[in-house]
Amino acid sequence: MKVYRFDAQGQLRMEDAAIPQPGPGEVRVKVETVSLNYRDLLMQDAAHTGQLPGRMPVSDAAGSVDAVGDEVDNRRIGQKVVVAFFRDWIDGRFRPDYMTSAWGGQSRDGVLSEYIIAPANAVAAMPGHLNSVEAAALPCAGVTAWHGLIARGKLQAGDTLLVHGTGGVALFGLQIGAALGARVIALSSSDAKLERAKALGASDLINYRTVPDWDKVVLDLTGGEGASHVLELGGPDTYQRSLNALAAGGTLVQIGVLSGFGPQPNLGRLQTLNADIAGITVGSARHLAELSGFLTEHALHPVIDKVFGFDEAAAAYDHLRAAGHFGKVALRICS
Ligand SMILES: NC(=O)c1ccc[n+]([C@@H]2O[C@H](COP(=O)([O-])OP(=O)(O)OC[C@H]3O[C@@H](n4cnc5c(N)ncnc54)[C@H](OP(=O)(O)O)[C@@H]3O)[C@@H](O)[C@H]2O)c1
Known part of the structure; x- marks a missing residue:
């Protein structure tokens, strides 16, 4: 599969990687779309100072379940899903140790990849009225x-x-x-x-x-x-x-x-x-599911400014940094 990682100078580089396998309690998501947030610009700034060599960036992804590990009974292959911002904050009050489970930050690789492995409890069903570009807007901003x-x-x-x-x-x-x-x-x-x-x-x-x-x-x-x-x-x-x-x-x-x-x-x-x-530090998988229900009930569609191709990651970051956008900036990884 193809993935992006920051190099030692903070430039985004596309690389080959092995397709990962889900472990117990995990699913593999075939990523259809990711969306960018202001946080991704802060991570890019850190990468430019050499702080994040090798880090795969970006927190927000939507796609479909492509493989299911042992002990997963709430997700099935082919199901359309949105990936929660924190791998570990599923429900209840925030705990400081959840912080390092955020995708694409200082501590953990992100989702700018053709496939990712996520805990089955840290993905939510994609609202049926949204396409994957709209759904990928939910995990952080929404x-x-x-x-x-x-x-x-x-x-x-x-x-x-x-x-x-x-x-x-x-x-x-x-x-x-x-x-x-x-x-x-x-x-x-x-x-x-x-x-x-x-x-x-x-x-x-x-x-x-x-x-x-x-x-x-x-x-x-x-x-x-x-x-x-x-x-x-x-x-x-x-x-x-x-x-x-x-x-x-x-x-x-x-x-x-x-x-x-x-x-x-x-x-x-x-x-x-x-x-x-x-x-506020984003929110839990429970918040993501609640938001999804609200958007469905009110037939609301997230506002998408522009969708870039997978090979246009640098241009997508530049577009967000220019701040001319209205709503969300996304990258289509695969259809
Ligand atoms: N605490 C958290 O968990 C959390 C989660 C998500 C985001 N955030 C933070 O929330 C902020 C927004 O994130 P985002 O991803 O939505 O950003 P974004 O999509 O990049 O939005 C940027 C927009 O903010 C507006 N803006 C810039 N400076 C402003 C100012 N001084 N006063 C009022 N509006 C201003 C501009 O809108 P106009 O072009 O219309 O002027 C600009 O286009 C960022 O600082 C981000 O780090 C925090």
């Missing part, structure tokens, strides 16, 4: 939005949700929020992208480039109350404004590092607002 807004934030109809930008996580948040009947306020650097966000269900649009004090606009739009839920993706450059825009009793869902790590906001306001911060 599950992160679901875990933050629904499992932790308990978002419901009548709430007000603020989303940062029009990338993968943000558009899942927008679509989930709009489907539930929440009011969605979208931020973007592009008026054209804001119009597309409106078509997806955003009711209020703010260009954060031309309106840098967007927190004040959110307060104005909500009669001074603020947003009950903020999908905080920007990091240090946006965190304080996100807090300023948060409503009493609300939840700031802390996810993103688009402007770097380690925000140092003034948290005093949280106390007087009786508000919460939900820190």
Whole structure:
């Protein structure tokens, strides 16, 4: 089979490898599509400094079960599946030791390969109304939005949700929020992208480039109350404004590092607002299954910006880094 690995200079190199065999409790997935996330750019940056030689990147895959190991009774050959972000976080609360089980990170190879081996419990059935390009968008971006807004934030109809930008996580948040009947306020650097966000269900649009004090606009739009839920993706450059825009009793869902790590906001306001911060690291296989059920129930399709071929991995990374995308960037591995 063909796989991609970073070389010592951080360049992606396609190599030959033996097709792996599933062990007890495992399945082999023939990968049809993978999707890229901002995290993959961070891993590429690390690879460029020589930190990840030999690492196979990328976390998100969808495909079909191609072989089944002993002791697997919940998956069958030919079944279409989506692979969960963590091999080990199946259900329940997060545990720190799950962290090293994330695909395509500092500790473990990823899914940019024609075949992968996954624990049978760490794959979910592919929603029947999605193709594999759409399904591969779910494991990181979709599950992160679901875990933050629904499992932790308990978002419901009548709430007000603020989303940062029009990338993968943000558009899942927008679509989930709009489907539930929440009011969605979208931020973007592009008026054209804001119009597309409106078509997806955003009711209020703010260009954060031309309106840098967007927190004040959110307060104005909500009669001074603020947003009950903020999908905080920007990091240090946006965190304080996100807090300023948060409503009493609300939840700031802390996810993103688009402007770097380690925000140092003034948290005093949280106390007087009786508000919460939900820190999120993607989510579990259970969250993936719940999200799949929700997308099916509401006939929602993830937003796909562009699909590249398997031999175009470097171009796909460049496309994501240029940040002109709206939604998800994918690579088709095989059909
Ligand atoms: N904690 C977790 O478990 C977790 C999981 C998934 C993602 N993340 C993080 O969440 C962030 C988004 O990830 P993603 O994969 O969805 O990224 P993405 O698809 O690459 O989205 C990037 C988009 O974010 C918007 N953006 C950039 N800087 C912004 C800013 N200062 N304010 C508002 N919007 C801004 C831009 O949208 P416009 O072009 O519309 O301006 C840009 O196109 C990343 O930092 C990622 O590392 C964290």
